[in-house]
Amino acid sequence: MSDSIRMKLDEVHELATTLLLAQGFNQAHANAIANTVTAAERDECRHHGLFRIPFYVNALRAGQASGDAEPTVDDLAPAVIRVDAHYGFSPLALEVGDELLAKRAQETGIAALAVNNALNVAALWPEVERLANRGLVAFAFVAAAPYVAPHGGTKPLYGTNPMAFAWPRLNHPPMVFDQASSASARGEIQVRLRDGKPLPEGWAVGPDGKPTTDPKAALAGAQLPFGGVKGASIAMMVELLAGPLIGDLLSYEAGEKDAANTGAPCGGELIIAIDPVRCLKNGNRKAQLEHGEQLFSKILEQEGTRLPSQRRYEARGRTVVEGVTVPKSLYDTLKLFSTGTYVRQENAYEGDDLLRGKPAKAAV
Amino acid sequence: MSDSIRMKLDEVHELATTLLLAQGFNQAHANAIANTVTAAERDECRHHGLFRIPFYVNALRAGQASGDAEPTVDDLAPAVIRVDAHYGFSPLALEVGDELLAKRAQETGIAALAVNNALNVAALWPEVERLANRGLVAFAFVAAAPYVAPHGGTKPLYGTNPMAFAWPRLNHPPMVFDQASSASARGEIQVRLRDGKPLPEGWAVGPDGKPTTDPKAALAGAQLPFGGVKGASIAMMVELLAGPLIGDLLSYEAGEKDAANTGAPCGGELIIAIDPVRCLKNGNRKAQLEHGEQLFSKILEQEGTRLPSQRRYEARGRTVVEGVTVPKSLYDTLKLFSTGTYVRQENAYEGDDLLRGKPAKAAV
Numbered sequence: 001m002s003d004s005i006r007m008k009l010d011e012v013h014e015l016a017t018t019l020l021l022a023q024g025f026n027q028a029h030a031n032a033i034a035n036t037v038t039a040a041e042r043d044e045c046r047h048h049g050l051f052r053i054p055f056y057v058n059a060l061r062a063g064q065a066s067g068d069a070e071p072t073v074d075d076l077a078p079a080v081i082r083v084d085a086h087y088g089f090s091p092l093a094l095e096v097g098d099e100l101l102a103k104r105a106q107e108t109g110i111a112a113l114a115v116n117n118a119l120n121v122a123a124l125w126p127e128v129e130r131l132a133n134r135g136l137v138a139f140a141f142v143a144a145a146p147y148v149a150p151h152g153g154t155k156p157l158y159g160t161n162p163m164a165f166a167w168p169r170l171n172h173p174p175m176v177f178d179q180a181s182s183a184s185a186r187g188e189i190q191v192r193l194r195d196g197k198p199l200p201e202g203w204a205v206g207p208d209g210k211p212t213t214d215p216k217a218a219l220a221g222a223q224l225p226f227g228g229v230k231g232a233s234i235a236m237m238v239e240l241l242a243g244p245l246i247g248d249l250l251s252y253e254a255g256e257k258d259a260a261n262t263g264a265p266c267g268g269e270l271i272i273a274i275d276p277v278r279c280l281k282n283g284n285r286k287a288q289l290e291h292g293e294q295l296f297s298k299i300l301e302q303e304g305t306r307l308p309s310q311r312r313y314e315a316r317g318r319t320v321v322e323g324v325t326v327p328k329s330l331y332d333t334l335k336l337f338s339t340g341t342y343v344r345q346e347n348a349y350e351g352d353d354l355l356r357g358k359p360a361k362a363a364v
Numbered sequence: 365m366s367d368s369i370r371m372k373l374d375e376v377h378e379l380a381t382t383l384l385l386a387q388g389f390n391q392a393h394a395n396a397i398a399n400t401v402t403a404a405e406r407d408e409c410r411h412h413g414l415f416r417i418p419f420y421v422n423a424l425r426a427g428q429a430s431g432d433a434e435p436t437v438d439d440l441a442p443a444v445i446r447v448d449a450h451y452g453f454s455p456l457a458l459e460v461g462d463e464l465l466a467k468r469a470q471e472t473g474i475a476a477l478a479v480n481n482a483l484n485v486a487a488l489w490p491e492v493e494r495l496a497n498r499g500l501v502a503f504a505f506v507a508a509a510p511y512v513a514p515h516g517g518t519k520p521l522y523g524t525n526p527m528a529f530a531w532p533r534l535n536h537p538p539m540v541f542d543q544a545s546s547a548s549a550r551g552e553i554q555v556r557l558r559d560g561k562p563l564p565e566g567w568a569v570g571p572d573g574k575p576t577t578d579p580k581a582a583l584a585g586a587q588l589p590f591g592g593v594k595g596a597s598i599a600m601m602v603e604l605l606a607g608p609l610i611g612d613l614l615s616y617e618a619g620e621k622d623a624a625n626t627g628a629p630c631g632g633e634l635i636i637a638i639d640p641v642r643c644l645k646n647g648n649r650k651a652q653l654e655h656g657e658q659l660f661s662k663i664l665e666q667e668g669t670r671l672p673s674q675r676r677y678e679a680r681g682r683t684v685v686e687g688v689t690v691p692k693s694l695y696d697t698l699k700l701f702s703t704g705t706y707v708r709q710e711n712a713y714e715g716d717d718l719l720r721g722k723p724a725k726a727a728v
Binding site for chain 2: 074076077078079080082085107108109110111112114116137149150151152153154157165167177179181194226227228229230233234236237239240241242243245246247250252269270272274275276278279280281282288289292294295298299301302303304305306308
């Protein structure tokens with residue numbers, strides 16, 4: 001018997017929707033989350049795919065997330081829109097906000113969307129890619145639970161604070177990057193702990209504040225920003241943009257608020273969209289995009305290079321035809337969910353076990 | 365006899381203005397450049413202080429910079445302004461644009477300023493600090509001559525591509541960072557070449573594409589982005605924002621255009637300003653800034669930390685009272701300039717000699 005199941009993408013979407021509904025999300029949320037989960041499976045970003053479902057469900061069961069909150073929209077300024085998620089997960093809030101933001105950016109040239117009171121456990125590339133598919137340049141910034149030390153410090157303060165950026169392309173899907181401002185994802189440390197492997201230097205300090213390559217010490221200590229002081233500046237910038245700028249929580253406040261330790265922090269997201277043609281005097285959008293292509297050609301003519309989003313798009317090309325592979329252990333766990341049964345997953349490390357075909361530890 | 369001269373800040377400004385005028389800049393440009401140079405001396409950013417004057421003059425003498433171009437303003441969209449510098453240096457264009465941008469951001473919540481056809485050899489922190497002094501959050505992005513390889517590649521393509529960010533503070537000057545997306549400044553490599561010292565690993569590859577710690581090989585090869593693939597993403601983003609987005613040159617195009625190799629590349633700068641209070645539903649600016657202060661307190665309560673702009677502000681506190689120290693060799697060279705005599709400085713390495721008290725190599 002095979003250790004994995006092959007599923008078409010619409011089957012992934014249907015499975016996700018069904019079990020989110022069974023766990024208590026309403027149709028709009030279940031559908032929006034399923035869209036995000038399916039997009040992640042499609043691009044082989046498995047940590048944001050079906051594997052994430054338990055995070056969504058945990059936060060709902062813990063009473064920290066709303067399964068039926070309807071996002072509301074405020075017009076804060078001619079070029080600033082706010083979507084209040086009212087403690088629902090972000091995918092639905094983003095579906096509401098994206099379209100308004102795109103329209104506004106086309107009108108004013110540049111516009112911002114503040115998403116407040118949203119639970120976010122998804123990647124950021126879907127929202128910036130959607131905006132770039134409308135011809136816009138887009139940025140997204142999110143803060144989260146406190147895991148990362150400030151520069152020179154040794155205690156957790158910042159989230160892994162990802163930022164994403166997208167640039168529309170001619171005859172290609174957008175160029176997109178979506179990167180944490182920490183040196184590594186937290187899950188990468190957890191996986192090394194399980195596998196008994198040391199960390200590369202520069203990822204973390206232990207509880208004593210000294211650099212460590214021991215995963216256990218790293219998890220008890222603090223992760224480090226990528227790229228030293230410069231990466232730390234980016235982390236701080238993201239913290240300010242996703243928090244105080246839009247009247248939402250700092251990472252450490254979000255951490256304090258996640259009393260049930262669901263790993264689904266509540267907070268803000270800032271998205272900025274620019275209509276590139278509105279930044280030109282001559283209004284020649286085609287020449288502008290060709291200019292961008294000129295840069296990409298110059299990058300790709302060097303051996304050993306690729307564009308940030310290239311692997312995801314290659315995966316997408318395969319999976320829309322062939323479907324995706326889902327570990328049977330994950331599939332079986334999720335099937336339990338669809339009957340209303342609930343398996344509490346403590347952290348990404350256990351989730352990773354599911355991804356690798358081990359059974360879930362405990363069913364509650 | 366002392367190797368250095370002590371000058372009050374208004375003397376620095378007067379000296380800079382006098383010699384820029386003597387070399388052919390008009391009053392408006394001389395004054396704007398002197399403002400930038402004086403601000404750098406004040407904050408002890410010496411590589412952007414009086415030391416930079418020869419770069420401004422070289423580009424003027426080579427016919428690449430205009431000494432009297434009047435910046436013109438275009439309204440591109442409700443939230444996008446453009447200033448065309450018409451091949452003048454950027455300080456004057458920025459003085460014109462800053463105020464318009466601030467006003468626009470206050471009206472629309474977020475706004476962008478595209479500066480085109482500007483020669484830029486200054487730091488970016490002055491413009492974002494000015495905007496933050498008006499209560500705005502600000503970003504600036506500039507591309508330049510090609511020195512840095514894309515991720516995975518080994519040939520120069522990107523500029524050192526700095527980005528700056530400023531956040532307004534309560535009862536403090538703004539929090540500002542201004543950082544290259546390369547692992548090091550080019551001048552730091554040049555100084556190590558002169559001093560016969562090896563480079564830290566990760567700064568550069570040689571002409572053979574292999575990692576090198578030899579400064580000479582590094583200068584003939586390519587610098588590397590900071591922080592691996594993530595820093596390279598930032599470098600690429602800056603390249604797109606300061607180039608194609610605003611209809612200006614990519615770094616390699618700017619390099620091709622600098623035929624006289626003046627080290628004063630011509631190109632674009634993108635500045636984005638956000639009025640933070642327009643991103644809040646409750647409109648409480650004081651609470652918002654206090655929230656930012658809460659983050660800064662949490663950073664600073666950890667031993668070993670400081671905020672990015674702290675050293676500059678400490679220097680400023682000293683120099684506004686005590687004045688600054690200028691190496692006599694630099695002072696004497698600049699005095700020659702003020703009579704209309706011209707000393708061609710080949711690169712920042714020679715400029716650094718001046719800073720360290722060695723005489724200029726050749727007077728033309």
